[in-house]
Amino acid sequence: MSAPMTREMLMAFADGQLSPADSAAVRIYLETHADAAAEVALLQRQRDAIATLYAPAAAEPVPARLRVQRLAAEQSRHHNVRVRWAAAAIILVGLGLGAGWFGRAYLDRSPSANDQLMASAVYAHNIFVAEKRHAVEVVAAEQDHLVSWLSNRLATPIGTPDLTGEGFFLVGGRLLPGDPKTGRAAQIMYENAAAERVTVYITAAVRGQGDVYENARFDQTEALFWTNPFITCTVVGTLPDAQMKTIGRAVYQQLTALEEANKPPERQG
Amino acid sequence: MSDFLDQIEQAVPALRRYARALTRNLDLADDLVQDCLERAISRRSLFRPRGPVRPWLFTILLNLFRNSLRSERRHGTAVGLDDLATEPATPAPQHGHMELAELARAIQSLPPEQKEALLLIALEGFSYNEAAKILGIPQGTLMSRLGRARTTLRASNGNSSEPRLRTVK
Incomplete structure (x- = not known):
């Protein structure tokens, strides 16, 4: 390192690219070479200035459209269109619904709003199932309050389906902002003895949309989704397929029964 | 698999910063990052890199940036006054x-x-x-x-x- 220092070497030093030994040698050299020291100081100031100019962008909150989970959920939906319709058909049969209903659902579907809802439901699921102490806002012990509060906020009667038959107990629920298109969302969480969790994500119905039934898989997370004239509902979990379908069916049947009971007279028929 | 997505997620702020510095335009930069993320996610099963994820994401982003420069030269792009807002x-x-x-x-x-x-x-x-x-x-x-x-x-x-x-x- 006694040879004259090259500009490349000084630059590599300023960029922190040298090994500790080489760095030490450059530091010793700089003590006796003012020109080189000034050069290094200049390079370092350029770095600082570049950081001052551009680094703050990384501290900004990441906008929704750049959320990786959401993008992945949307993509997995698009990639699985054929699989999805096959699965939807199977579930519809399981639900005891006819092909006519299925066909209508196909014609009426509005993909963008549903994509967004499913992606939001999966996203919310992944965030809150990971929480231990703050998984829900209102706990199961206050179930009556939870139901009336969420029904009021969504301006549509919703319930907390009973999944004890499937081995799942109510943990509680929370209110979420949802998407601008669909408005507020309620997330209801269940847990089984093995501490596996499923969530049910409900919003008021999307205007002008008929009945739709879809499902999507994103990595380990499966989302079962349907809409009707009253609500949209997404059941989200990481359980095996068959178990997800059983739970989805139970949630669907109970929420549908609830709506039948609450159906205003003018909507009959 | 979701570990891979986590690694992508962690790189998002840096990708935004780099894209912003390259383009000097917030929307254009986020468009590039979104394209980059979509590509990365869609390739995750077949074409994921063997090495670290971060440099790979920057490679994708740079390719997209260069493509955008090429099409800009072909079609021309209005440069907004907002550029200064960054x-x-x-x-x-x-x-x-x-x-x-x-x-x-x-x-x-x-x-x-x-x-x-x-x-x-x-x-x-x-x-x-x-x-x-x-x-x-x-x-x-x-x-x-x-x-x-x-x-x-x-x-x-x-x-x-x-x-x-x-x-x-």
């Missing part, structure tokens, strides 16, 4: 505002290949080796681009004879 309102106290603004202009007028290289090193902190791989060039080429970029920046500061940024306190 200037920091309050620069750090050790730099005079004028100097920073001048430096920003100088960086933006660098040839793209020099700007890409300089920002990978000085802003993103990649090693020369990683940056050379991201750009698909030999390390010697990378260093000469960096050297030229820095000489230009120094000259644009009106200080070519005296190698020092004036510090206004």
Whole structure:
């Protein structure tokens, strides 16, 4: 390192690219070479200035459209269109619904709003199932309050389906902002003895949309989704397929029964 | 698999920062990042890299940036006055505002290949080796681009004879 220092070497030093030994040698050299020291100081100031100019962008909150989970959920939906319709058909049969209903659902579907809802439901699921102490806002012990509060906020009667038959107990629920298109969302969480969790994500119905039934898989997370004239509902979990379908069916049947009971007279028929 | 997505997620702020510095346009930058993320996610099963994810994401982003420059040259792009909005309102106290603004202009007028290289090193902190791989060039080429970029920046500061940024306190 006694040879004259090259500009490349000084630059590599300023960029922190040298090994500790080489760095030490450059530091010793700089003590006796003012020109080189000034050069290094200049390079370092350029770095600082570049950081001052551009680094703050990384501290900004990441906008929704750049959320990786959401993008992945949307993509997995698009990639699985054929699989999805096959699965939807199977579930519809399981639900005891006819092909006519299925066909209508196909014609009426509005993909963008549903994509967004499913992606939001999966996203919310992944965030809150990971929480231990703050998984829900209102706990199961206050179930009556939870139901009336969420029904009021969504301006549509919703319930907390009973999944004890499937081995799942109510943990509680929370209110979420949802998407601008669909408005507020309620997330209801269940847990089984093995501490596996499923969530049910409900919003008021999307205007002008008929009945739709879809499902999507994103990595380990499966989302079962349907809409009707009253609500949209997404059941989200990481359980095996068959178990997800059983739970989805139970949630669907109970929420549908609830709506039948609450159906205003003018909507009959 | 979701570990892979987590790694992508962790890189998003840096990708936004780099894209913003390259394009000087918030929307354009986020469009590039979104395209980059979509590509990365769609390739995750078949084409995921064997090595670290971060440099791979920057490679994708840079390819998209270059494509956008090419189509810009073909079709022309209106440059909004908003470009200036990405200037920091309050620069750090050790730099005079004028100097920073001048430096920003100088960086933006660098040839793209020099700007890409300089920002990978000085802003993103990649090693020369990683940056050379991201750009698909030999390390010697990378260093000469960096050297030229820095000489230009120094000259644009009106200080070519005296190698020092004036510090206004």
